[in-house]
Amino acid sequence: MNRPEAAGAARPALPRLAGPGRAARAGVRLALAAAGAGLLALVVVTPLDLRSQASLALATFALGLAAARSASPAFLVVLSTAATARYFWWRVTSTVALEPSLDGVLGLVLLAAELYAGAMLLLAYGQSIAPLPRAPAPLPPDRSRWPTVDVFIPTYDEPLEVVRGTVLAARALDWPRGRLRVHLLDDGRRPAFRAFAAEAGVAYLTRDENAHAKAGNLNHALALTSGELVAVFDCDHVPARSFLADTAGGFLEDPGLALVQTPHEFYSPDPFTRNLGLPASVPAEHELFYGVIQRGLDTWNASFFCGSCALLRRAALADVGGIAVETVTEDAHTALKMHRRGWRSAYLDLPRAAGLSTESLSAHVGQRIRWARGMAQLFRIDNPLLGPGLRPGQRLSYLAAMLHFFSGVPRLVFLTVPLAYLLFGRHVFNALPLAALAYGLPHLVHSTAASARLHGRFRHSFWSEVYETALACYLAVPTTVALLAPAAGRFNVTAKGGRIEAPYFDAAIAWPYLALAGLNGAALVAGGWRLWTSAGDWDALAINLAWVLHNLVVLAACLGAACERRQVRASPRVPARLPAVLSVAGHAPVACEAVDLSRGGLRLEMPWRAGGLPARARAAVALAAPDGALPGPPLPAFVVADEGAWVRLRFAPLDLARESELVRAMFSRPEPWLDVRRALRPERPIATLARIAARGAAGVGRMLSLTARAALRPTPTPLAAGSRT
Template sequence: MSLPELLAWFARHLGVEDPRQLRLWILRLFVLPPTEARPQPQWLSKAMLRTSGVLVRELEIRQPQSAQEWLLRLFVLPSGISKAKKEATPWHLSRLVRTLLGGAYPHVRNVVFWLAWPLRKLYARFDRINFISAGSKLESVADVAFAQPMWLRYVMVSIAVVLFILVATTPLQWFEQLMFMALMWLMAMTIRRMPGNLPTLALTTFSLIATARYAFWRVTQTMDLGSPIEYFFGGGLLMAEIYTWIIMMLGYLQSAWPLQRKPVPLPADTSLWPTIDIYIPTYNEPLKVVKPTVFAACGMDWPKEKINIYILDDGRRAEFKEFAEAANVHYIARTENSHAKAGNLNHALKVTKGEFIAIFDCDHMPVRSFLQMTMGWFLRDEKCAMLQTPHHFFSPDPFERNLGTFRRVPNEGSLFYGLVQDGNDLWNSTFFCGSCAVIRRGPLEEVGGIATETVTEDAHTALKMHRRGYNTSYINIVQAAGLATESLSGHIGQRIRWARGMVQIFRTDNPLLGKGLSLYQRLCYTNAMLHFMNGLPRLVFLTAPLTYLFFEFHIINSGAYLLTLFVLPHIVQSTLANSRMQGRYRHSFWAEVYESVLAWYIALPTTIALINPKLGKFNVTAKGGLIEHEYFDWFISKPYMALVLLNFTGFVIGIMRLFSWNTFETATVVMNLLWTAHNLIMLGTAIAVASESRQKRISHRVPMRIPATLYLANGQTLQCHTQDYSTGGLDLHIDREVVLPQDTRVKISLNRGDREYSFSARIANRRNDSVGLYFEKLSMDDEKHLIQCTFGRADAWLEWNKHTIQDRPLDSLIEVLAYGLRGYGHLFRNLADVIAARMAEQRIAPRSPTP
């Protein structure tokens, strides 16, 4: 039978009138790129019903909307959402299995039960989706009854586990391994084009298979080494790899299915709304940083008699107290500074009385809708103790500013707040992040207030509340924005504190031990804490090839070709899976860049904290500063330059080995040279980040289109809109024909709801169809209204990421390579400047007279 005849027969069997429809559907499914909304052919739904027969009728699936939904109903989502639907069991399948197995059925059932036990919580978690995700894209699937018995799913999962183990451990010849790698790659490249979450799970499965095959082969076949020193270095490399495998698997569990919780409306009767205390802690930040946050908090939509705003000043500064009185907010200061920010918050907790506490870092300005978007969940779920929203930064961090990637490439924190926290929410494991969050007073007091045992008091506090059985929540809608760290040194100092604190929690209140946490909560917390231990493994990867290039140590007992056949599928499949899962929030290869920058600085603090968790202190991250001149941070880049020197020397020696010394193992030399070249690229990018660009604006510009009205001195009125704004001025889009001389005094009005506010300004510059304004001295009321009309708008940050580029792994690799080369360009130019300056100093310096 020819292929056209086969397709025609298959189409007739499925009830397809035109075989071309079948061909087109196959093309759409496996070859053509997906569209945003692709309707499933009706003939396919009919075909599935026809071919599924009794099973489909027993599952009560009348009109499947898509093949993915049908597969979800059959294999993934839980049964037992309601008692009536539990009773709709396909009894004939149960009887058939019992008949086939006979007396062995009870034993098989027990084996299946224990093999599939860890997945029972996974199935139960979808009941949480059913409760939480009202209005979400999952609701139409999660609310459907899935009547197949649970034991049937256990059988299927157990079979899948056995097959997975067989696939991971079955030895293959090199040609078979090559074909297996090629087949998985082709399947992954096809599946990654399909829409929905099931392709993501499929890619994750491929990645786990490739990694499991590599890990099993690596542990069992490559550790027969020749000498104790090779065992030492080889064992260290293997331990670093095991660390990455664990982090990868926990990351998949944490992020494979983000919950995407939606806000819950508040009751129409405002008398039912609770009382809220707004805490704005500060220590040494300037008033110009704190003012906008206070003004934005004053503009939040909440009954005035039910909200109190507090400046918590640990610096005990008179100007802050005067400002609080003028702004009509409360001021709290304590006589000492024990336990830093945590102690400051706990002190305020004792002298305030609100039912809920909203906490904002002093540079995080909330939008007016913050409380209305978050408080509904506390009224719906009495066990909800904390709700977190994303930390959003409208100024570039050192990576974005020094590399020029601001708003184009996702920043370092995008992955955590865009995906990881949403994934945590599925498992009731959302962390408190210290700001932009609301906490219920009762549970907070029950755990003794904000945790003071570690320097990451926020995550530790959430862990304590989870141990008491409380729920936490996450809404992935930006409702506050603040300033990023200005310098690389400040950024590294902040990450050191986070890393030290998470390791302190791991030592003093280990989530894997103790009572009160579910299995998945333990795993989510463990992944967060282990993530900050990446410093030492990253240093191992940055130096491992040098053991061969310098000393000819063989720390992996395998031929280079065979090693490539096992490690390449692991790298490729994990890259494709992570690109699919994280592409909006983390581009490929950028994780290595971030880790390379931080590795040296967090390796020692985390190791010390693991040994002695009491060492270390809280440090405040500086915000709101300026970088007046470009400069190269020689101090912070010393570790990078040392690693560059080592890798470059090793690369040169490797070239000599390739052509002279080790011509008998060319493939091994080439493999180590490629590894070293990759390390040099990552280190070059780290050096590029250490080249500090100029930060000349005190007031950061935020691009946003807002309707505005410009009033000229001659009485003329112009309707226009903003292109960007800041606390210091605006950039307006305006008709080119209007003549506006520089320094002309004008009035500019902005709307906040149905109210209009006017501000005095002067023309700063005129460029084609835009005009720049800077504000004249504003009164306190004017400053407050300006913040509320701009940074405090409910829609201020909704379209912030629309210009972010979707990840393309090959493009990301090329981009990182370009930044690595740019870093070396910066290094050589700065070295030349230093040498020239030293030579000039020597020429200018007066010579001592000859005796």
């Protein structure tokens, strides 16, 4: 198989420096960079007394505040890097106790956790400082030149109702019919799926065994198909009609392009958003990766395959032996192999598909455990720092993605270190408390400000701590085991399509949060008593008390996320603004507007009219097509409620043609996923911390209420396997 270098130049090479003027400018830039690095090193290592360090800290605060709105993000990153480097220089040279003692060992453990966090901060800056804006590459007017595409929809044990919408939407992709083939890859070997594929007119592929799980399923399909490009969608990720039209053009422009990845958006809220009752302006957990980091990785030609919502070149897959099977994160590993072979990737930051979030916090944790174990396996058996084929930016980008999942142990350290002093009087930090503030506060404040500026609307400050804390106890062991024994563990499928029938507190997943909250609460009481009785250094007590109070705020939010809310609707609603016509027996047809849709029903905004519609009255609603085509066949329904300005309908059973029409109206347009992005708002860090505290306090209240209710009257199994209709 030809490697991309042999396929022709995909992008023009950088021009060589020519002439004395170009060489002089390059020399000036190099000299300025060297001078800047030297100045930064001087700022980092210059010793100061406590008063002078405090004055320097205040000066940097004033400088950062003045530049927060007007300066470029790069300036804030440089300021943060200087403050962080100075803090760690001071930590290593002035606070490490060399004599063997319990305090010294605990201090080294804390320093190791801090160094991990500092390294991740700098790697995040490298990923986020220059995100690459990328627009869809145009396709030629002659459709006969468009590449042939195989669409793969792998499934194992998901309900058919989850899969139907994805298959029907894939069938409706805007692509020449003779150049598109949709394949349902059923590793569950279920007759109902075979029958549905035949009814829908798509190919049905299965195999006799399940070796290598999803990766094996995809490789089996690759061996039986021949399209030039391969689109992969998880069985719950429903593509918009324009997915291929937006992503395929780059493969014609760039013969060395192996992959175009698009964001994963979700039309159901994740457990944090739903259980904590967060507004649409607060970004969900996935938004940082798809809104900022993947665009930054694209700058370094390091954006990687995320397992779904992606288009890949078959030749590139063949060049690396197909989808990687050595780890359970087959997607990222496949991209790493392609990058090692010289292929290029692209990230197109246009949401063109949406899927189901995990229904519960326990399912969310289980999914992240698989990701973490796979990244740890990848770090062990195909470390990006070693081996051929990668550029420095790619090596560091992959390293950051892998190290992110090692945050469990450092996060547990941060959650427990202040307990050593408040409960047992151990001095973990070998320095004066005021010196720790003078050096540590600039690092914390400037890193928060720079991250807020870089991440903008896609990650609000302190939420990362909530997400990492919720996972910490569950990631520490799997990542360690995967490092020691990469072959241990197995692929687990993330459950989709269930419904929480009744609210409950998931004590089985929340017990680590309860234990850590109890320990931090005990430390808060003990420290408060010592402060009240003057039985200790007031400054050390105050710092550690503030630390455990922060821990308790974060842990309370985790407890709130473990309070599962009842899902009232059987299927999530997708926002819409589509012209519609409602027909009810005995009433004249009414032109109206559909304002949200689900697989089970819809809500219509009605013009003013007299009289009401009886509940359970038979009705039919015709929806305007999102692409401007004529409406399809009317959808039979029943009136649920007539609320004057609004009418709610439940769909009657739909045949395949009408179900396809509903899927086209719901998912073929990208506007709902773009609207999710537009709803996000820039943050204010202090307000964000206050929001987390308020949501956490409310969550603890719900936890106590649900626990008391369960003790008085046990509830049935809350997560019912059901369909998303």
